[in-house]
Amino acid sequence: MRLFSCDFCHQVVHFDNRQCVSCGHRLGFDPQLMAMYALESAGGTQWQLVGRPFETRVFCGNASVDVCNWLVNPGDGNFCVACRHNRLVPDASTPDGVRRWQRIGQAQRHLFYSILRWDIPHPDRAEDPQGGLVFDFVDDQQQPDGTVTVPMTGHDEGVITIRAAEADEVTMEFVRASMNEHYRTLLGHFRHEIGHYIWNKLVRDAGCSEEFRSLFGDEREDYTIALQCYHMDGPRPGWLENYISPYASAHPWEDFAECVAHLFHIVDTLETARSFGVAIDPPGEGEEMAAEVAFDPYRASSAHQIADAWVPLSIAINAIQRSMGQRDTYPFIVSPSVFPKLDYVNRLVRACANVKEAS
Known part of the structure; x- marks a missing residue:
């Protein structure tokens, strides 16, 4: 940003x-x-x-x-242009509802900043009744017997559902810890779920499955069974060498959505570093650990150009977090086998139209 x-x-x-x-x-x-x-x-x-x-x-x-x-x-x-995609929103008649909606809205606008910079198609439901982009921010529902129905964050043919309760830091941290995740944020939810939407629009509907399958695998693999196996047995063996995150190993759709989310994370953070003039040049580390964002990340020619700047910067950011007693901001390793996937996603979103300049 x-x-x-x-x-x-x-x-x-x-x-x-x-x-x-x-x-x-x-x-x-x-x-x-x-x-x-x-x-x-x-x-x-x-x-x-x-x-x-x-x-x-x-x-x-x-x-x-x-x-x-x-x-x-x-x-x-x-x-x-962002809020017109909203269908269900938190209850604005309560302070908690407004507070949740404010946090959700902030993450949504950060998502749309990237969508607009790349000019990714985002028809709403009026323009595309079957697959247009729509958001439901759903509250937990208490049933008559006292049990609570918890909505699942996810994507279904353009409908992105976000559990509103995760706008509360305590709930978000509880879910993160219970699922043994190193990273979980509202913005991460938005960026992951938009990855599924992008796959629908720019891969499936565009008839461009061949290259996708060569990189991510065959998405026709049973999705429900794949997720069951992941939650029962954990990530695939050797996932660290072949996937951007453990969850990416669950199914080709999740691998793609995770790569989209990470590209959004990385590019937006690099733009922030560029705006502040951040340069990394630790003594004695060699040129491979030096980095300056001397290019527009939204116009990056390849994932390698992005990674050359990102890897040193992310190491520095994580070191700063540890100095403050905080968890790593970016607790992931971008392995060499992931570069072609990120490069594919980068080419896909850049091909939408001319990248919009930020004035």
């Missing part, structure tokens, strides 16, 4: 900021221009973009509960 600046006073601002801490101007993100803008009231619900005379916007309807800071062109509907 890149850094932005206030158009009025040039103070550095961040993607999730609502107000400039220097000049006090209200801020909003314009997904068409891929930029944060300082705003001045234009009367009623309309706001004028500072530095762009006569251009007005309105806030996404979810700004009313401080869930979203994205902008919409007047007359283009009530919701922004």
